[in-house]
Amino acid sequence: LWSFRNEGAFHEAVTQRILDDLVAATQPRFLRLLSRWNVRGGIFTHVLSEHRQEGWQPRCSLPPVHFAGATPWAPPLA
Template identity: 55%
Template sequence: MAKSTSERKSKKNEFGLKLLGKKLNKPSKILETFPNRDKNRKYAVELTTDEFTCLCPITGQPDFAKITIRYIPNEKIVESKSLKFYLWSFRNEGCFHEHVVNVILNDLVSAMQPHWCEVEGIFNARGGIAIKVNAEHGKKE
């Protein structure tokens, strides 16, 4: 049976989620998490977007990438809407590809403390060279 609006709102408040259910029209650096209900089981989560954009810190030209995040959760799981707005926040930031992938990894690790996490960025070719960056934290078991 479907839950009522008030039941869904109370669950969001129970988990401390602020962005879920709100209309947002701007990026956010907030990565929200919720408790992992299966913390005794090691399982993998994969999140992918091919709509990532940041700016070249030298030329200001846009760089486009496919970002894939893989992790084995520990106590927390990243909430996908907050991740979407977090990734959007790089749209107007000048960042080298190698740096932005490591920043994303560091922020995810800080928010979730996963057993293992990997961020892969496959950046579209510019000037005839495509760049793929992988950054990893912890051990994949």
């Protein structure tokens, strides 16, 4: 993970690349990756990325992801 420290890319792209590398190395049926980016200036970003093997279904519903210190976002009503 330390090799990604100085990547000149968007947080979303780096998160997806880390997920892709983990999937290639471990070949999981399901993997959920939450990255928390804290950069200078008090700006922080949380990025959620998931991998699901084709045809895989969970035995039960997966729990929602909660971001510490954040309120859930919902799209505005039309």
